[in-house]
Amino acid sequence: MAMLRFKLIIAYDGAGYHGWQSRPEGTGVQNRVEAALARLFPSGPTVESASRTDSGVHALGMTAHFEVDDGEDAIPPAKLALAVNAFLPDDIRVRVVRPVREDFHARFDASGKQYRYHVWNGPVMNPLRRTQAWHVARELDLDAMREAAGRLLGRHDFRSFTTNRGVVLEDAVRTLTRCEIRKQGRLVTFIMEGEGFLYKMCRCIVGTLVQVGEGKFSTAEIASMLECRDRAAAGVNAPAHGLVLWKVFY
Amino acid sequence: MAMLRFKLIIAYDGAGYHGWQSRPEGTGVQNRVEAALARLFPSGPTVESASRTDSGVHALGMTAHFEVDDGEDAIPPAKLALAVNAFLPDDIRVRVVRPVREDFHARFDASGKQYRYHVWNGPVMNPLRRTQAWHVARELDLDAMREAAGRLLGRHDFRSFTTNRGVVLEDAVRTLTRCEIRKQGRLVTFIMEGEGFLYKMCRCIVGTLVQVGEGKFSTAEIASMLECRDRAAAGVNAPAHGLVLWKVFY
Structure with a gap:
């Protein structure tokens, strides 16, 4: 049949x-x-x-x-x-x-994905955003974050930006094709695109960029984080509730 | 003391x-x-x-x-x-x-208020907006709605646009100083400002304007709705969850 x-x-x-x-x-x-x-x-x-x-x-x-x-x-x-x-x-x-068509495959045919992450950056959380944005109280340095985001762009071994699930990753090389940061009022939106992402990679990128924005890391440290190929070198994982799988490209 | x-x-x-x-x-x-x-x-x-x-x-x-x-x-x-x-x-x-100052009064000193109302206008509701926007599936005629909004602007007896709470209103004359409709993607935002609003007045204005946008009322009917001074003449009340008290002016 x-x-x-x-x-x-x-x-x-x-x-x-x-x-x-x-x-x-x-x-x-x-x-x-x-x-x-x-x-x-x-x-x-x-x-x-x-x-x-x-x-x-x-x-x-x-x-x-x-x-x-x-x-x-x-x-x-x-x-x-x-x-x-x-x-x-x-x-x-x-x-x-x-x-x-009969041979379409949602996973194998996907050419890329876009994720968006929302941060509410202000001293007091907006209660209407609380289930869909991460509250970061300290004022973020957007310029530094955008510079750091630029250094993550392109093809890298992202082993430092993924969470080990008890498996040793053979291949952690991925290409980040877009890492844009927009701000509208107190809402900061991260737009990340790539062919594929490692486990918790988006949340680790956002967490690290936020820590750059807070002055905990310098933009220059991004290169050494990537080089270390060690999760301990990068920043925190941003919480799950700020992340949205926005679009899958075919 | x-x-x-x-x-x-x-x-x-x-x-x-x-x-x-x-x-x-x-x-x-x-x-x-x-x-x-x-x-x-x-x-x-x-x-x-x-x-x-x-x-x-x-x-x-x-x-x-x-x-x-x-x-x-x-x-x-x-x-x-x-x-x-x-x-x-x-x-x-x-x-x-x-x-x-000692004689500041939140209610008596207020010179006006701004309310915003959100409608999600598309065949399928966005589940991330479901608790803060009214889902209207039929495509809305924004031009007609904006024209009708213009006819509500100014000083009128808004008795047709308020819900009777068992009291006979002596004075239902209010001045609507702003009634703007913005659209961004499928999100339609109503911005309403005035010195004071009657009970459920914003929700009745939005419900009526949406029904204009659906073609259930013509823009010309707004004038007769106001004249009737009868709740039955205007449209439905939009549901509560789309409404936000945005700002109080002093």
């Missing part, structure tokens, strides 16, 4: 979940998305995503695919997002569902 | 409270602010605010004052906000506490 493949773009508030990935106790975002699809497709399709997100991390552009038998294709594609959303909690929304 | 008076500027996420005003069961924002002040000032000062907000409405610039005996003035004013915040939940933050 022929199979039909669909691409999904999913947004979620990560506060209520233990990350993207399905978990036996059902607390991953993927559990909810698969449960909603199972209401529409009796075969209970598995969702394959472009990446995972950690507990508490948000997404606006998580991308995934799933496959069903063509006999199951009862709902017109234009109505599919509405139908799936009807079975999802309101902190998870499917933005797009559309048919793709 | 001489009294010292302080002005407070308070921000809060209204989702967890039954509005600003103190309630016997302790679920008003005011209850929490007064409880925090009581930890610092044994006399347990009462807080007098510039206005109230309904259940679920947020604030960034709620303004209030309180008074203490000068013998209670143990904490330097510069540290007061930090000290009060230490006794508040993280969905309420005191942004500013500063000494004011």
Whole structure:
């Protein structure tokens, strides 16, 4: 029997979940998305995503695919997002569902990703941002941070900027193609793009750049941090709740 | 004994409270602010605010004052906000506490207020905005809405745009000095300013303007809505969670 493949773009508030990935106790975002699809497709399709997100991390552009038998294709594609959303909690929304070619793969076909990280930089936190931005009270030196961000750009061994999960990384070379810092009022936004990111790499980059902005590291130290290839050389990991998987590129 | 008076500027996420005003069961924002002040000032000062907000409405610039005996003035004013915040939940933050002249009054001295209302206008709600924006799926005609907003500007009897609380209003004449609609991506922001607002007036203005944007009312109908002086003539009340008391002017 022929199979039909669909691409999904999913947004979620990560506060209520233990990350993207399905978990036996059902607390991953993927559990909810698969449960909603199972209401529409009796075969209970598995969702394959472009990446995972950690507990508490948000997404606006998580991308995934799933496959069903063509006999199951009862709902017109234009109505599919509405139908799936009807079975999802309101902190998870499917933005797009559309048919793709049979060999499309959300993970292997992805050419890059954009993450954004929000910092609220002021003496008092804005309570309306508290679940989606990291509060940094000390005034940040944006010029120094932007210079340090420039030194992280390009192809490097990012071993110092990833958290060891008990595995020795054979290859930690990645290319950071964009690392921009914007400021609007007290909200500081980090925009990071690359073909691929190591585990907790975005949060370590942001944490380190914030510490540069606080004067704890000089911009010149970025080069030696990269050279050390040792997690202890870089700065802290920024907390999960400020991070958003913004977009996956194909 | 001489009294010292302080002005407070308070921000809060209204989702967890039954509005600003103190309630016997302790679920008003005011209850929490007064409880925090009581930890610092044994006399347990009462807080007098510039206005109230309904259940679920947020604030960034709620303004209030309180008074203490000068013998209670143990904490330097510069540290007061930090000290009060230490006794508040993280969905309420005191942004500013500063000494004011003895006859300053948060309500009587206010010369105007600014409210902002957020609408997410697109087929699928952004889950990261769901607690702070009203989801309107149908594409809105911004030009029509801006024209209608212009017709609400100025001095009018706004009886059609307020919700009767069982009292007959003697005077419903108010002056709307600003009613601006901005759009950035799918986020539509209404900025409303005036010397004073009637009960639920902002939410009725936004609800009506959204219905103009959906084509349910024409811009020409605004004039007759005002003339009717009857709540049934205007549109729906927009939900509470999209509204923010942004600023109080003095």
